[in-house]
Amino acid sequence: MTDLADLSIASAGVGLRRGGFSSRELTNAVIHRAAVTESHLHAYLTLDQEGARAAADRADADFSAGVDRGPLQGIPLAIKDNMTTRGIETTAGSKILSGWVPPYNATVVDKLNAGGAVLVGKTNLDEFAMGSSTENSAFGPTRNPWDTDRVPGGSSGGSAAAVAVGSALGAFGSDTGGSIRQPASLCGLVGIKPTYGMVSRYGLIAFASSLDQIGPFARDVRDAATLLEAVVGFDIRDATSYRGETPDISSLLDRGVEGMKIGILAELTGEGIAPEVDQACRAMYDKLADAGANVRELSLPAAGYALSAYYLIAPAEASANLARYDGVRYGLRVDGDTTEEMMAKTRAEGFGPEVIRRILLGTYALSAGYYDAFYGQAQKVRTLLRNEFAAAYEQVDVLVSPTSPTTAFAIGERTDDPLSMYFADVCTLPSNLAGDPSGSIPIGLDGDGLPIGFQVMAPALHEAQLFRVAAEVERLAEFEVRPALATSEVTPA
Amino acid sequence: MPVEIDIAKVARLARLALSEDELAGYGAQLEDILDHAERIGALPTEGVPPTSHPLPMTNAFRADEVRASLDREEVLEQAPAREGVFFRVPRILGET
Numbered sequence: 001m002t003d004l005a006d007l008s009i010a011s012a013g014v015g016l017r018r019g020g021f022s023s024r025e026l027t028n029a030v031i032h033r034a035a036v037t038e039s040h041l042h043a044y045l046t047l048d049q050e051g052a053r054a055a056a057d058r059a060d061a062d063f064s065a066g067v068d069r070g071p072l073q074g075i076p077l078a079i080k081d082n083m084t085t086r087g088i089e090t091t092a093g094s095k096i097l098s099g100w101v102p103p104y105n106a107t108v109v110d111k112l113n114a115g116g117a118v119l120v121g122k123t124n125l126d127e128f129a130m131g132s133s134t135e136n137s138a139f140g141p142t143r144n145p146w147d148t149d150r151v152p153g154g155s156s157g158g159s160a161a162a163v164a165v166g167s168a169l170g171a172f173g174s175d176t177g178g179s180i181r182q183p184a185s186l187c188g189l190v191g192i193k194p195t196y197g198m199v200s201r202y203g204l205i206a207f208a209s210s211l212d213q214i215g216p217f218a219r220d221v222r223d224a225a226t227l228l229e230a231v232v233g234f235d236i237r238d239a240t241s242y243r244g245e246t247p248d249i250s251s252l253l254d255r256g257v258e259g260m261k262i263g264i265l266a267e268l269t270g271e272g273i274a275p276e277v278d279q280a281c282r283a284m285y286d287k288l289a290d291a292g293a294n295v296r297e298l299s300l301p302a303a304g305y306a307l308s309a310y311y312l313i314a315p316a317e318a319s320a321n322l323a324r325y326d327g328v329r330y331g332l333r334v335d336g337d338t339t340e341e342m343m344a345k346t347r348a349e350g351f352g353p354e355v356i357r358r359i360l361l362g363t364y365a366l367s368a369g370y371y372d373a374f375y376g377q378a379q380k381v382r383t384l385l386r387n388e389f390a391a392a393y394e395q396v397d398v399l400v401s402p403t404s405p406t407t408a409f410a411i412g413e414r415t416d417d418p419l420s421m422y423f424a425d426v427c428t429l430p431s432n433l434a435g436d437p438s439g440s441i442p443i444g445l446d447g448d449g450l451p452i453g454f455q456v457m458a459p460a461l462h463e464a465q466l467f468r469v470a471a472e473v474e475r476l477a478e479f480e481v482r483p484a485l486a487t488s489e490v491t492p493a
Numbered sequence: 494m495p496v497e498i499d500i501a502k503v504a505r506l507a508r509l510a511l512s513e514d515e516l517a518g519y520g521a522q523l524e525d526i527l528d529h530a531e532r533i534g535a536l537p538t539e540g541v542p543p544t545s546h547p548l549p550m551t552n553a554f555r556a557d558e559v560r561a562s563l564d565r566e567e568v569l570e571q572a573p574a575r576e577g578v579f580f581r582v583p584r585i586l587g588e589t
Contacts, residue, residue, distance in 0.1 A: 100571060101571065103563050103564060103567040103568055103571070104563060196547045196548060197547075197548050210545060210546045210547060236555050239553040240546070240548060240550070240553070241553075242548065243550075243553075302536070305532060305533050305536055308529060308530045308531075308532050308533045309530075309533055311526060311529075311530055312530050312533075319507060323508075326508070327573055328572070328573075328580050328582055329568075329571070329572055329580055330571040330572065330573075331571075331573070332573070333573035333574065335583070336583060337583060337584075338583055338584055338585065339582045339583050339584065339585045340508070340585075341510070341583070342582065342583050343508050344508045344509060344510035345510045347507075347508055347509050347510070348509045348510040348511055351509075356509060356511070356519065357519060357522060357523070359507050359509065360500070360503050360504060360507060360509070360519055360523060361523055361526060361527075363503050363506050363507040364498060364503045364523065364527075367503065367506065373531075373534065374527070374530065376543060377533050377534060377536075377538060378530075378533060379543030379544055379545060380536075380538035380541040380542070380543050380544075381533050381536055381538065382543070382544040383538075383541050383542055383543060383544040384536065384538065384541060386544060386547075418522055418525075418526060419525060419526060419529060422526075433547075434547065435547020435548065460547070
């Protein structure tokens with residue numbers, strides 16, 4: 001019999017409603033999976049077993065009373081630890097927030113609670129979501145369930161590892177330059193970054209406010225759509241929340257791609273992409289053409305400069321956002337003779353090396369005399385890139401590329417070379433700069449048995465087209481393998 | 494042209510008390526990163542307006558309604574140091 005922890009959200013929902021099992025049983029199976037896998041993975045920073053069981057019991061009581069709050073009722077989910085949870089420690093993976101217990105919930109958390117979801121715990125991340133490997137967490141790295149000597153990607157590596165191994169049925173992460181899609185790719189999952197403004201950022205600990213967006217991790221495309229539908233919508237508490245009507249997400253899932261126009265983003269293929277990743281993606285382009293799509297290559301020259309622009313814009317915004325960590329109102333304080341000395345000591349002690357690096361980089365890029373050459377020029381390149389995307393979307397419905405230039409790399413391999421780590425996001429960050437929706441779908445394994453992800457990008461507010469193509473990619477790939485850690489009898493290390 | 498950075502000045506602006514060794518390390522890394530980032534200078538951007546935000550929006554207004562704010566005690570409980578209903582900090586006056 002299938003272990004309940006391996007069910008999709010859709011099948012678990014059927015089981016819960018037909019009385020096959022209770023949310024308490026489902027939640028216990030997921031907590032058991034966490035108990036046997038956590039010592040191998042470290043996907044969670046906080047496991048809230050008591051809270052999860054209480055939420056499961058409430059969901060079961062609702063089912064018994066005939067109350068149905070939607071497709072997530074009774075479903076055990078995980079949340080990245082940069083979203084605030086009232087009464088539950090929230091650290092953003094940083095020593096500077098260690099022990100902080102927020103007095104309020106993120107809007108996403110409120111929405112999940114209202115939908116009857118069971119929140120299992122808070123997942124590990126690169127400190128303040130800055131990184132591509134989850135090695136920058138102040139509380140130790142997360143490991144990849146497919147090969148525990150390798151990274152799960154980042155920054156939402158804990159959420160990805162948890163869903164891949166079954167210590168959650170689905171999870172939420174945040175994506176500033178690829179922090180959902182790249183770990184989804186490295187862990188063999190579906191990961192979606194929606195259009196900027198689609199999901200409220202209220203309670204999401206800010207990294208780069210014009211780029212940050214919350215989105216789901218799931219084991220299949222339909223589950224990802226279900227998770228996203230549960231959290232989208234305008235929120236008065238987020239000034240950048242999208243005020244228009246929430247776009248359709250899942251109505252075209254079964255439509256197929258016949259007659260669609262699909263563009264291969266030329267700057268993100270070939271050079272710099274690992275040969276096995278490139279081949280797997282090329283095979284998928286052919287399959288999409290065979291399935292009736294009109295597939296051709298399109299060039300977006302500014303996409304070749306996106307990495308440089310991103311690593312000026314994101315650190316600039318981060319340096320401003322992280323000014324709030326000053327040892328006064330919450331978190332760590334290191335004593336000093338004056339307030340200014342206390343602040344500078346607190347920040348040097350509380351932030352890890354990558355966060356310090358980006359604060360310095362952003363401060364420099366914004367400082368007098370350098371602003372025009374760096375930050376100002378990067379903002380103009382952002383305009384060029386947006387214009388090129390807009391022109392491309394007049395010719396095609398979606399753009400496609402690899403999600404990550406490589407499969408999962410070894411733990412420690414890139415930690416001493418910030419630039420090589422930054423290259424992990426080269427394919428994903430153009431969509432963040434443009435504000436467009438984008439997702440990763442697993443399409444196969446490389447020779448080392450590591451997952452390969454395929455990226456689909458769509459114009460802003462066209463989530464339905466993104467999910468339509470993603471669903472077809474999923475059908476064509478027939479990727480149904482799970483990591484050994486999820487399927488074999490595992491004992492805690 | 495290689496980028497040169499007065500890293501001690503940048504750290505002071507960012508309120509980061511770093512040692513000489515740390516400053517040297519970060520300074521070298523930043524110069525590497527900025528050498529790469531400088532590539533964007535090659536793109537012709539004359540007359541191109543900057544994009545600061547992906548949404549075409551101006552001001553976001555909400556109704557001026559009285560709503561509950563965070564509980565003061567709950568907020569102050571998280572402070573590293575407090576005195577009564579205030580956050581407590583070391584002396585500010587007399588700094589140069």
